[in-house]
Amino acid sequence: MERFDWDDLRFFLAVARSGRLTAAARRLGADHATVSRRVTSLEESLKAKLFERRPQGYTLTPHGERLLAKAESMETEALAIQSDIGGADMALAGTVRIGAPDGFGSTFLAPRLAKLAAAYPGLELQLIAMPRLLSLSKREADVAITLAPPKEGKVVARKLCDYRLGLYASQDYLDAMPKITAPDDLFAHRIVGYIDDLIFTPELDYLDEIAKGLRAQVQSSSVIAQMNAVIAGTGIGVIHHFMAEGEIRLVPVLPQRVAITRSFWLLVHADLKDVARVRAIVDFIARETKAARALLMGEQPAEAVVRQVRAVG
Numbered sequence: 513m514e515r516f517d518w519d520d521l522r523f524f525l526a527v528a529r530s531g532r533l534t535a536a537a538r539r540l541g542a543d544h545a546t547v548s549r550r551v552t553s554l555e556e557s558l559k560a561k562l563f564e565r566r567p568q569g570y571t572l573t574p575h576g577e578r579l580l581a582k583a584e585s586m587e588t589e590a591l592a593i594q595s596d597i598g599g600a601d602m603a604l605a606g607t608v609r610i611g612a613p614d615g616f617g618s619t620f621l622a623p624r625l626a627k628l629a630a631a632y633p634g635l636e637l638q639l640i641a642m643p644r645l646l647s648l649s650k651r652e653a654d655v656a657i658t659l660a661p662p663k664e665g666k667v668v669a670r671k672l673c674d675y676r677l678g679l680y681a682s683q684d685y686l687d688a689m690p691k692i693t694a695p696d697d698l699f700a701h702r703i704v705g706y707i708d709d710l711i712f713t714p715e716l717d718y719l720d721e722i723a724k725g726l727r728a729q730v731q732s733s734s735v736i737a738q739m740n741a742v743i744a745g746t747g748i749g750v751i752h753h754f755m756a757e758g759e760i761r762l763v764p765v766l767p768q769r770v771a772i773t774r775s776f777w778l779l780v781h782a783d784l785k786d787v788a789r790v791r792a793i794v795d796f797i798a799r800e801t802k803a804a805r806a807l808l809m810g811e812q813p814a815e816a817v818v819r820q821v822r823a824v825g
Contacts, residue, residue, distance in 0.1 A: 523550035588783035605634035611653030617641025702747030753810030
């Protein structure tokens with residue numbers, strides 16, 4: 513144990529989570545040769561092989577799997593020390609990574625990060641806005657917004673808010689296509705939606721809920737790409753009301769007949785829930801979503817001008 517360097521565990525964790533030296537090096541702000549050397553040093557000091565090195569990446573050996581659990585526990589304790597012992601200023605410094613679906617992350621959360629950054633100038637904020645689930649146990653994110661609570665894992669979950677979605681199209685598309693008076697009329701139209709086998713959570717499978725058997729002819733894994741396709745006149749798509757708000761090129765379709773409600777959930781790894789900088793992010797997101805309830809639910813103020821729609825609801 514005289515040669516054991518505790519700091520080597522940071523390099524081990526980065527490689528274990530990414531599976532590649534280059535990705536681990538980017539995460540750590542080091543070069544890949546340094547990462548390789550530190551991992552090798554750790555293996556030599558423990559006298560155990562921790563990774564199987566293959567052309568497609570690094571995979572943990574049984575020894576590596578055992579070390580991963582212990583190293584993650586040590587990482588959690590280190591974060592707790594920084595938060596609890598280091599004082600408020602230190603606790604609110606460092607990096608917090610937020611994972612969110614692409615629509616919520618890019619359209620709702622990203623424009624609000626300026627307020628968060630101004631409130632906590634010592635924080636480095638990382639927003640991962642992409643259509644997939646992120647693993648809190650692998651530290652892919654410190655805070656994650658999902659569409660459903662977790663079924664397992666050491667995770668603290670709270671319901672963040674409900675939100676609504678509806679059908680939208682461009683006016684040019686509606687003018688050129690048959691009139692829509694009921695959901696069954698949609699079968700005569702081009703539908704824009706998700707790629708079936710890339711739907712990462714069942715809450716995104718909307719179309720059967722609108723009309724049994726309805727399928728998308730133009731598909732994308734990204735709801736932002738779907739919205740841009742709809743704006744361009746490609747077809748009719750299901751879009752979050754908070755994303756469509758203020759976009760004058762989008763026209764509601766069957767707004768009185770089609771209303772889809774889903775929920776956002778906020779997840780934090782149980783070991784991080786009391787870390788001050790993580791708690792500050794959680795509280796901020798909760799406040800912002802609560803304040804924006806009407807926007808998220810698509811509820812227009814009574815005095816707002818209602819846009820004219822060609823598709824009768």
